[in-house]
Structure formats: structure tokens, C-alpha cells
Amino acid sequence: MGDDAISHYTYHIQATLIENKIVIQNYRNQAGRFILATNLLDEEIDLTANPHTALEQQKWTPELILKEYKSQQSTERGFRFIKDPLIALLLLSLLSAIALSQWSKEQSSL
Structure with a gap:
């Protein structure tokens, strides 16, 4: 071949991204499902040791149980x-x- 031979090809892609909210919601609904069971629902907890709260006592709520569970994950990862x-x-x-x-x-x- 002569000096005019093609040495390589270059491709360029142009795309438009469209958010599919239904697919995203379906994946969110499937992600992160687990069950936390406790027998502490009727017991009060003392939150006075926590400087981030002004409450002296509080009932265990599902949100608080989940927060407490997730706070233990960093310790578990450490070990x-x-x-x-x-x-x-x-x-x-x-x-x-x-x-x-x-x-x-x-x-x-x-």
C-alpha cells in the first residue's frame, strides 16, 4: 500500500439520556429490603448521652431502630x-x- 493508507479509525458517539422514572422507582423498591426485629418497642431509651438530641427519653420508633442498626455497621466493617x-x-x-x-x-x- 502507499502512503495514503488509513492508519486508524476514530468513532464519536452522540447520545441523549432520558430518565425513566418508572424503571428507577422499580429498582429503588427492590433495593435495600431487610427485616429488623426487636423486643424494645415498648421500652424507653435514654438519649441524654447523645449530644445531638435535646430529648431526655424517647420511645423506640422504627426509624430510630433502623438508625441504631445502621450505626453498628461501621463497627462491623471495622472487624x-x-x-x-x-x-x-x-x-x-x-x-x-x-x-x-x-x-x-x-x-x-x-
């Missing part, structure tokens, strides 16, 4: 690494080595 089998095995091995070392020291001092 997720411990549930990893490899990390658990490494921790177990390390603790076993420490215990064996301590036991050996105690046996040699006898």
Missing part, C-alpha cells in the same frame, strides 16, 4: 478482617507461637 480465614489463621499461628514461647521460658526456669 470484618478478623472474619477472613487467612487473617484468622495468621492470628491463631501468632498467638500459638507466643504461648509456646512463654511456656518454653517457664519450663526452662524450673
